[in-house]
Amino acid sequence: MTEDLEAQRPAPVLETERLLLRPFTAEELDAVAAGEHGAHFAHGFPTAExxxxxxxxLMAGGYFFxxxxxxxxxxxxxxxGEIVGTAGFVGPPIDDELEIVGSLAADRRNLGYAQEGITALLGVAFADPAVTGVRASVPGDNAPAAQVLVAAGFVHRETPGPETDxxxxRPA
Known part of the structure; x- marks a missing residue:
């Protein structure tokens, strides 16, 4: 029952020093899906991911997305005011863990934005007392993403497959 109530909470709007993380509008989601470059999309956004x-x-039509x-x-x-990337969770907790995911336009990388976004997302994740941890999967060839995670306190966990987990x- 608690999970049902938690799942119905609306997406938060998160603000950091330099970023605003907010839900996509329907129009923005349509444009991203079509690979269009909206007037308020940064150069290099959207990425293929x-x-x-x-x-x-859009295919799922799902609330969680x-x-x-x-x-x-x-x-x-x-x-x-430009959309420079995406950040959030893959879905509700699985085995009491949330999985974070995100991307940034190439010319907005190495500016500390990923660290700001992760910090904001961790605040949301650990506001749920049932969440015991946050995980992220990184392709083996994406060393910068791994460095951002390690800087945020994440540790490597052995898993099968091509990605590094x-x-x-949860902090004590």
């Missing part, structure tokens, strides 16, 4: 996410969300606390959100650069247990 973003387009896949948007298409899957766009409107729930577990949604993947638009990352907006406050200084420009990282986990951050």
């Amino acid at each position: 973003d387009m896949d996410f948007a298409r899957e969300s 766009t409107e729930s606390v577990y949604a993947r959100m638009a990352v907006v650069e406050k200084s420009t 990282y986990v951050l247990p």
Whole structure:
């Protein structure tokens, strides 16, 4: 029952020093799925991964993909108002862990935005007392993403498969 109530919480709007993480509008999701470059999309957004996410969300028509606390959100650069990437969760907790996911336009990388986004998402994740950890999967060839996770306190966890798994247990 608690899970049902938690799942119905709307997607939060998260604000960091330089970013706003907010739900996508229906129009934005349509544009991302079509690979269009909207007027308020940063150069390099959407990425192929973003387009896949948007298409899957539209096909599923599911609440968890766009409107729930577990949604993947638009990352907006406050200084420009441009969407520079995505950040959020893959879905509700599985085995008491949430999985985070995100992307940034190439020219917005190495600016500390990923760290800001992760910090905001961890606040949401650990606000749920049932969440015992947050995980992330990184392709083996994405060392920068792994470095961001390690800097945020994530540790490597052995798993089968082509991706490297990282986990951050709930802070004591």
